[in-house]
Amino acid sequence: MTLTPEAPATAAGSPVGRSVRRKDGDLILTGHGAYLDDIEFPGSVLHAALLRSPHPAARILRMDTSAAQARPGVRVVLTGAEAAAATQPIPHFYNPAMVGGRSTDFHPLAVDTVHYAGEPVAAVVAESLHEAQAALRDIVVDYETLPFVLDAEQALAPEAPRVFEGWEDNAVARLPFMEGDATAALAGAPHTLTGEISIQRYQTTPMETRGYVAAWSPDGRLTMHASTQNPHPLRSHLAQVFGIGEHQVRVVATRLGGGFGHKFHSYPEEALVALLARRAGAPVKWLESREESLLVGAREYLHRFEVGFDAEGTILALQDRILANVGALGSSGGWAQAFVAGLTVPGPYKITHYDVEVAVVATHKAPWNGARGFGKESATLMMERVVDLVAQRLRMDPAEVRRRNLIPADAMPYWTAMKHIDSGEYHAVLEEVLEAADYEGQRAEQTTARAHGRLLGIGIGFELAPEGADLAGSLVRGHDTATVRIDRTGGATVLTGVTSPGSGNETGIAQMVAAELGIGVDDVRVVQGDTDLCPYGYGNFSSRSLTVGGAAAVLAARDVRATLAQAGAHLLKTRVEDCSFADGHLIDTASGQRLPLPEVVNAVMTLGGVGLGIDESQLESTRTYSPENVHLVPDEAGRVSVYPSYAYSAHVATVEVDRETGKVTVLSYTGVHDCGTVINPMFVRGQFLGAIAMGIGGALWEESVYGADGRLRSDSLKRYLVPRAPDLPWIETRSRETPSPFALLGVKGGGESGVSGAIGAIANAVNDALLPLGVHVHEMPLSAPRVLRALTDQRIRP
Amino acid sequence: MIRTALRHHAPGDLEEAAALLAAHGERAAVVGGGTVLVPSLTRGERDLDHVVDLRRLGLDELSGTDQELRIGASVSYADVLSAPPFPGAAQLLQVAAGGITGGPQIRNQGTVCGSASYANPSSDMPGVLVALGAQMHLHGPEGGRTLPAGEFFVDAFRVAARRGELLVAVSVPTRPDRIGYYKFKLAEGSWPIATASAVLPDPDGSLTGATVTLGAVSAVPLRLDLAPLLDGNGDLAVPAAEVDGWVAAQVPEPWDDELAPGDYRRTVAGVVLRRALQRAEENR
Amino acid sequence: MTEALPTTTAPESAIPTRELSLTVNGRPCRVVCQDRQLLVEVLREQLRLKGTHIGCLNGDCGACTVELDGKAIKSCLVLAPAAEGSEIITLEGVGPDGGGLDPLQQAFWDNDGFQCGFCVPGQIFAARQLLARTLEPSDAEIREAVAGNICRCTGYQTIIESVRAAAQAIGEGTEGLVPEVDTPA
């Protein structure tokens, strides 16, 4: 455990750096977790169901809702035109116009044009869900179907049908990320190679789907319980949509059964459910079905790259043209992942001439929302394949090419376009993963296996994970706020603006506050997600919860501690500097005298201002923490950086390809990561393991397949294959702690690390397995049919 | 959430069950383990007014004579697995039951007869039953009748049951054939892409008389007699590539779904066939 | 559009309904349900046992797993009337009678066997079934045992560690998988 100079004097017994069990574990294990759908609301709650368009592009000519309205139990039937008339357009999570892109307005239901199959066109509220769903079938919609386009490349063709009326073409934005002079450097490079790699449309599939319960009270206040990652921004948006004061809206983010970006706010159903509740005059609940949940996209990219390098394997220049198929845009901010995909290039490598352009393209597929990885997985996949291709061309070991190109530790902090990388020991982590995986030994085994005709492959993946995004001008901000209170029983309450997607950050925050106050983790209660209770915060995204939420709580706890120390010094007749906090006591380190914390708190409450040497009896503090390493104002070189913290990890995967079927089996997996100072090693490992599993799933199986009719075919978990326990190997992990010099406790974001590295490592391993056959597969996921096709193509080659 | 006004029946005898099914025709169906029918109702893919539950019909027999083993309609995969080892060829059923997708819960709930009645091309049981030459025992308003499995599976998701008929049991032979089962799937959660059930009757260990039944590669299971591939001694006379080519030619209309295209299934059909044979050989 | 039309007719009068007798978590109970209701709906709505979750309603995820007559099953695949007369244990009923956690639950907590916790019902009941068969499961057996459940948080590895730890604790300890119920003095 690395301690920063600012760490409290109580560090010896500190819960920070310990594998504390998660809070509420006993509740969850006994079935009392209380996720959204488990909460009992007073009075009867009505149920909403949504009619969704079967067509990817269509004009709604006529809608007849009379039969649905006449059904028993039905209370409200709402059309798109009615919904749009009653609300303001839904604000964007992150508007493409902010980066010079095209934008459009979105409403709770499609108004007269449908932009994707699955877009909601009407809603029913009934006394039971059975009745609401049955009534959907009685709504008659006359559609005039329109031509549609599903492929990004085709969508850019001049004659392509437009997704949004009035757009000159289907490009949402074209985003450049560049440094140096890539064209000249490529022209001058001793070697160049070009290639293409695509990453499929897939998503995160949290086990609890989204849901909202809205209720209006007689005084015009809206309360929404939501399975969301951003309660406060959701409140802001709801107020805007309904034109009411923000203080008239309360959002309560319930315990999440997974978030992963899928539950970022700005979905049309949020405002819709609130509107339905208003129309029904009663609370209304809507839960996303699994089928609806699987509609949400999160990636679909094509990279076309050219790389220049020298005979030693030093990469001199890189050009990457990225095509991102973001579907029908939507108000949700998923499209912004395409921005991050471009920004992340060239990852952990020191490449001084690069030129990246991301074309963000709208198509008639369902819109994206966030996904753990947030575009970084796409950049990593491309970068990691590029490094391996360079190695292959030069007949060098891929590990060696990485050694020659990783940013050296002594170059940190490191500026490159759009990124100011805080810290990192990339070479050390690379060596550590190679050693942990017995890379040399594995290579030797591979030689033997190959001699026997086995297709064994070893792949390295190195990932850079920029975290803690601060997108000024939007409600996706870097800073956050916490209140800490101490009570007369010596317990503390933390009210925080960050929320938990089920990762355990509440426990992490409790550990940090407990460490400051010298109390037990169980003595700290962390309240999250209720906008009536918590300070305004931006919720959960970009692995920010401990780096900013935890840091804000630490600052607030230090304020409280300072008051207690002053009072304690007075009571014990010692110096403030000698007061420390441990085991629920204030301790005079000079004399060894101890005072139970409740006594100190009580003294402040009852005697503050009239003795004790303190003027204010303030036992709570609210503090905002802004990450330091964010540079939103361009420096003299024109550089900006929206991410304050840069976690990274290195991976080695070993796979075997079944030559006859193309099926890939992951035989072993090793990952080493560094997310700065670790608050709870068990949780950090848990995040890493879960992210690697997701990465492997995306590399090999998960895919949202569309039919030629423009409808999603992977609409159940039988058709969208997520990894199950027998699919995965044992994952060996290690961690390293390079504290961020710019973060309060040296903490970096740790929630996403692993997704991208795993994709890179698996893609490299599979391609390494195919190397003796002289083929590669650059189309993800590396499913058996795709891999076999590559093998078969090779077979028919002369 | 089931949208229709469904009525659940648990008749106490077969006559009542058959009468209910006959009376309601398309608006009624049998529910056994529920693993397929219930979610199809929940998803609104099927609309029914009546379901006929088998639970009170006493169809949980799992009994044998020296020639065959009879498996009642309520027998789950878990029942099959926890029974003592099946003799002879019937063992194929136990091997396949152990690999059913969906984990132990589905093995506790799903039934052999339910899977057969569903006749999903992408599943284990149809191929296994055809491979064994199972007898399918139906009961309907006109009483009972028995069909060979090869005639029972008519098309994808279609079986040769008449209005009012339900599958009450299957019987499988316990001949001392050697068997081998190979199932290929993309991932743990994937339904089979191709299965092969090899049945080798020659007591001397050759492939004379051997058949391999392919499942999941076409709308109905495909039982292949290996004779054209064998030499005079009953040994495989052609190299693997040729076997694969021959097998592919036997699959003119491969099954196609979102998990794997038809041409892929056709390509791997020969592979699973060879692997099932290999397993059977190892079962000596 | 319809503005909050209060309905006068009994809306669901035509829906076949029945009374079920069940024993849930050791307690006999009678519950009125519609024939079309799924067991998971009756457990959650009528019996208010919300520990049984819904992740797919398609038999794929395992979040709705309960024990029915001693077997782990997915309760979204069972029509409620089919459960007539059965004994059901839900996640709420797994621990010892007086409250607290049984060794398996304890092992999941201590070994970080879950994060968001949504998949816990499937993992616990699948593991119970495994440990009832063997207290020395291999990793492969544990993976196979939980194969009916999807977990998106853990990557399954800490689930495997939890089940291992539980097997060891139960094997070494005097405690059974389901702790003995204290008989009142």
Ligand code: FES
């Ligand atoms: S809800 Fe029953 S298996 Fe998913």
Ligand code: FES
């Ligand atoms: S703990 Fe979240 S799905 Fe398993």
